Amino acid sequence: MAQYVMKGGNPLHGSVDISGAKNAALAIIAAAIMADEPVTVNNLPDVNDVRVMLEAIREIGAGVDRKDKHTVVIEGSTINALIVDYEYIKKIRASYYLLGSLLGKYKRAEVAMPGGCAIGARPMDLHEKGFRALGAEVDEGYGLISARAKELCGAHIYLDKVSVGATINIMMAAVLAEGKTTIENAAKEPHVVDVANFLNSMGANVKGAGTDMIRITGVKSLHGTEYSVIPDQIEAGTFMYAAAATHGEVTVRNVIPKHLEATTAKLLEAGCRIAEGDDAVTVSARDITLLPTQVTTLPYPGFPTDMQPQMTAVLGLADGVSTVTESIFDNRFKYVAELIRMGASIRVESNIAIITGVDHYTGAHVSAPDLRAGAALVIAGLAADGITTIDDIHFVERGYEDFTEKLRGIGAEIERVDNERDLRKFMFQVS
Ligand code: EPZ
Numbered sequence: 536m537a538q539y540v541m542k543g544g545n546p547l548h549g550s551v552d553i554s555g556a557k558n559a560a561l562a563i564i565a566a567a568i569m570a571d572e573p574v575t576v577n578n579l580p581d582v583n584d585v586r587v588m589l590e591a592i593r594e595i596g597a598g599v600d601r602k603d604k605h606t607v608v609i610e611g612s613t614i615n616a617l618i619v620d621y622e623y624i625k626k627i628r629a630s631y632y633l634l635g636s637l638l639g640k641y642k643r644a645e646v647a648m649p650g651g652c653a654i655g656a657r658p659m660d661l662h663e664k665g666f667r668a669l670g671a672e673v674d675e676g677y678g679l680i681s682a683r684a685k686e687l688c689g690a691h692i693y694l695d696k697v698s699v700g701a702t703i704n705i706m707m708a709a710v711l712a713e714g715k716t717t718i719e720n721a722a723k724e725p726h727v728v729d730v731a732n733f734l735n736s737m738g739a740n741v742k743g744a745g746t747d748m749i750r751i752t753g754v755k756s757l758h759g760t761e762y763s764v765i766p767d768q769i770e771a772g773t774f775m776y777a778a779a780a781t782h783g784e785v786t787v788r789n790v791i792p793k794h795l796e797a798t799t800a801k802l803l804e805a806g807c808r809i810a811e812g813d814d815a816v817t818v819s820a821r822d823i824t825l826l827p828t829q830v831t832t833l834p835y836p837g838f839p840t841d842m843q844p845q846m847t848a849v850l851g852l853a854d855g856v857s858t859v860t861e862s863i864f865d866n867r868f869k870y871v872a873e874l875i876r877m878g879a880s881i882r883v884e885s886n887i888a889i890i891t892g893v894d895h896y897t898g899a900h901v902s903a904p905d906l907r908a909g910a911a912l913v914i915a916g917l918a919a920d921g922i923t924t925i926d927d928i929h930f931v932e933r934g935y936e937d938f939t940e941k942l943r944g945i946g947a948e949i950e951r952v953d954n955e956r957d958l959r960k961f962m963f964q965v966s
Contacts, residue, residue, distance in 0.1 A: 539928050539939065540958055541949035542965040543898055543919035546783035546821065549945040553771045553789045554580040554936040555605070555764035558629070559726035562703045563733045563764060564588045565632035568597045568611035569640045569707065570737050572759030575608050579764060584627045584933045591623040591630050595637075611640070621647035621678060627933070628657060628700075634682060635662070635704035638671060639711050643683040648675060653905035653930075655866035661698045665705030668692045669712055689714030689753055697722050697834040702749070703730050710739040712753040721749045724835040725794045729765045736760040766790045769841045770935060772798040773910045775818045776845040777942070779807050780852055780918040784819040785945055792816050797838040801846060804828040805853060827855035827892060832863050844870050844911035851879040852918060853892040861886045870908030873901040877915050877923070898923040903930045910935065917947050922962065 555578035565588070567574040579585055581604035589607060593599045595617065598610030617637050623630040624647040637644035649657055659680060663673045668691075671684040689712050694701055702722040707730075709716035721727070723745050731744030737757040742750045771787040772795060778785035779802055792799070792811045799809050802818055806826040810817040827850060832840040840863040850857040851874060861867045868883045875881060876899045880891040898921030903909025909931035916923030925931075928951070931938060939951045948965055952958045 536926065537928055537951060537953050538958065539913060539916070539925040539931070539949060540952050540961050541913070541916045541923050541947060543896070543917050543921060543923060545781065545917070545946050545948060547778050547781045547785050547917065547942070547945045547947060548783045550786040550788050551774050551941050551945055553766045553787050556580070556726050556729065556767040557582055557584055557934045558699070559729040560585050560764045561588050561627070561629040562632050562726065562730045563762065564592060564609065565636045566707050566730060566734055567609040568592055568614060569636050569711070570757040570759050571612035573608050573610050574737070574759050575606065575761040577606050577761070577763040579605050579607060580767060581605060581936045582932065582934055583929070584629065587623060587626045588629065591619055591633065594620065594623070617641055617643050617645060619646040624649050631659065631662065631700065632704060632707065634666070634680060635707035638666060638682045638684065639687065639708040642685070642687065645679050645681045648678055648680050653869060653908070655864040661694050661696060661701035662704045665692045665701060665718070666708055669708055669716065671708070687712035689716040689751070691717045692719065694718065694720040699724050699727060702727050706731060706734065706741060706749060706751060709751045710734050710741065710753065710757070711755070714753055716751040716753070718749040718751070719747065721747050722834055723747060725765055725768060725791070733760070733762050736762050765794070768794040768798070769839065769907070771795060771816070772839070772842045773845050773914070773935070774941070774945075775799070775802060775816065776842070776849050777914045777917055778818040779805060779820045779825065780849045780914045782820045782823065783946070784817065784821055786815050786817040788815045790814060790816055797836060798842055801828060801830055801838060805849060825849065825853040825892070827853040827857040829858050831860040834863070840864060840867065841907050843867060844908045845914055847871070847881065847888055847890060848874065848911040848914040850890045851881060851892060851915070852896070853890070855892055857890045857892070859888040859890065869904040870911055873904070873912055874915055876901060877919055879915070895920050897921055900924045900926070902926040903928060906930045906934045913938070913942070913949070917942070917949065922965070924958070
């Protein structure tokens with residue numbers, strides 16, 4: 536079973552290029568099938584979730600021509616099935632975006648119901664509420680969500696909770712509907728805006744993405760386009776927080792600093808120095824003492840829940856008591872037990888982690904419970920005294936392209952190993 540193995544203690548230094556945003560790319564791949572002409576998507580992140588999403592649309596008959604690891608040409612005219620198999624939903628929840636795009640284009644779709652996941656219940660009620668408001672019949676049963684409509688008509692939809700997935704799914708279902716749709720209390724994440732811009736580049740009429748009121752005017756059809764995915768704010772934040780935890784100095788390149796505002800603000804509060812350029816951000820934590828602070832995860836532009844584990848790993852080394860409150864998901868602190876095994880002093884009460892900073896972490900054999908928690912354990916391992924090995928790294932490889940290569944490029948002693956022999960070889964090399 537593949538593992539990450541690392542020797543901690545090296546301050547990270549240098550520059551790292553950030554890949555395209557996974558959570559934008561997954562939705563854009565689903566939306567691309569809505570045209571009956573070729574759609575070229577550039578700056579795709581080369582991560583497992585993208586590979587699975589491309590397999591899912593190929594499975595229902597779409598043309599998928601992977602030009603290189605960052606570019607794909609998708610052809611939606613050859614789709615011959617409207618059922619997305621559980622095999623794909625089991626691997627990535629975001630396959631549910633095919634509900635919105637297939638319903639929007641063909642007025643019919645069946646997608647296996649996504650299960651829960653390591654970070655809590657992941658209901659679909661808001662997605663279904665939006666589809667019904669547009670005139671679709673939506674049923675759940677036999678592990679499937681089925682949606683169909685004689686026609687889709689524009690509607691006013693209020694989202695009781697801010698939901699990235701529901702906002703994007705409803706947007707896709709509405710772009711070819713008759714008339715006007717408004718989505719109130721919409722999610723404002725950069726990847727929601729990216730999907731709206733992508734749909735507009737295909738001839739859709741979506742206004743107000745990035746605000747809490749999105750207005751869509753249905754069009755007759757969508758045409759081919761060429762589009763480039765925005766940089767991944769969470770990948771960028773992860774490298775920035777690794778720089779902080781290891782007291783290094785790292786520049787993340789090919790980023791949109793505005794998307795990182797909350798992530799950056801918390802590093803400033805923790806005592807780091809920050810320098811921002813047009814498309815780069817430098818974090819310096821050399822010779823500083825990390826300071827405690829309070830963090831609450833919120834929908835964008837608040838502090839992103841996908842940076843919550845990484846924040847906890849950094850604050851675990853701060854000089855004082857911090858709190859991290861998780862307000863989005865109901866079970867996103869599973870990784871804390873693993874951090875405690877590395878010497879962290881953290882108490883979780885309901886949805887709040889109370890973190891008493893320690894002088895250092897100690898290397899240990901730990902397991903990644905989910906994608907971002909796995910990234911947080913890598914951060915802790917790179918800061919720790921000694922050797923850390925991490926199991927279940929398939930979670931991490933869902934969302935981080937060339938993770939160990941990029942980390943080695945900024946001075947980390949880390950390897951991805953597939954067997955005991957390679958593990959021993961690494962241990963020998965670093966001893
Ligand atoms: C997206 O998940 C991301 N995934 C998540 O990133 C991210 O954590 C999340 O948005 C929040 O930013 C993708 O984009 C593929 P939500 P999503 O709908 O859309 C509740 C990662 O690490 N809710 O915004 O599923 C829900 O339970 C992943 O890349 C309902 O109640 O999240 C949660 O409490 C992890 N009913 C809150 O809304 C619904 O119908 C926000 O969820 C839908 C959601």
